[in-house]
Amino acid sequence: MPAKKQAQAGGSKKAEQKKKEKIIEDKTFGLKNKKGAKQQKFIKAVTHQVKFGQQNPRQVAQSEAEKKLKKDDKKKELQELNELFKPVVAAQKISKGADPKSVVCAFFKQGQCTKGDKCKFSHDLTLERKCEK
């Protein structure tokens, strides 16, 4: 059976090569036309990585873990930011004595108001247009 296995490996070598080139193409898509040294370096790194793989599997695992951690961090950060900005929208301000019904609901404008008819703000978008005039 080893002979057959070898033949198979030899036959798929070209396909493998093509696959790798496709991966490189995908990873560097849109970067090749850029002249920045950073992009060129990135392309080189990706090309090397795909073609030869990284020498140290442990290092790969580590960098993958780091990448994931960073991604999670970013997600968390974004979530925190969202939490921070949410109250600003939630507390829609109206000038004192003004009728809330004369103010178009900020959520409704974004299509996010869940209060419907019970909302104290107006859901009449034509109102705003009238005010702008």
Ligand SMILES: [Zn+2]
């Ligand atoms: Zn509303």
